[in-house]
Amino acid sequence: MATSSRQRRVTGRVMHEFKHGELKSGRGGRAGKVKNRRQAIAIALQEAGASKYQSGRRNRRNLRRTERKEAQGRTAQQEREGKSRVGASRKRESTRAMGGRNARKPTARGRKAAISRARKRDGHTRQELYARAQRRGIEGRSKMTKQQLENALGIR
Structure with missing residues (x-):
């Protein structure tokens, strides 16, 4: 049953x-x-x-x-x-x-986990990296992943 x-x-x-x-x-x-x-x-x-x-x-x-x-x-x-x-x-x-x-909609716990995952590498989120790339005028930044943005900005 x-x-x-x-x-x-x-x-x-x-x-x-x-x-x-x-x-x-x-x-x-x-x-x-x-x-x-x-x-x-x-x-x-x-x-x-x-x-x-x-x-x-x-x-x-x-x-x-x-x-x-x-x-x-x-x-x-x-x-x-x-x-x-x-x-x-x-x-x-x-x-x-x-x-x-x-x-x-993510739960509070899910949101917190996502934020911590985003900040794993050197404490930068993709949005922060994108904003930096925008200020520098890097071409093709909207289609880049977080890792590609880091490489383009020379962060490591």
Whole structure:
């Protein structure tokens, strides 16, 4: 059975699709609508990565695939409501829960890690190096990486 909250949520969504006649079987749903409750339960457990008939590795892969499917707005409910297209950022829903624009904002911890990574070499960020290159009038600076800017400025 589904153990984590993520798995329970996925199982609930799939069973909801079954009850509303939206659950389809086969690759890309080409085998038609699922009419058997037992088959719907099997599909739900497989998508949730909680099937007892598959290995742990396969279950984890299935759960990751389902998470990607939900993030891209490819579930039956999302497609029916138009969430995969309308008001979405690059075929994604804009809310944090759907992995859209708001979900891509770095956390405070992520921001701090990025800053420390940027300052690793001699304490200069790429932006600081770019500003120096701009003052010196170095050609092609906008396309240069941090290392290329360091080389162009003669820093080391």
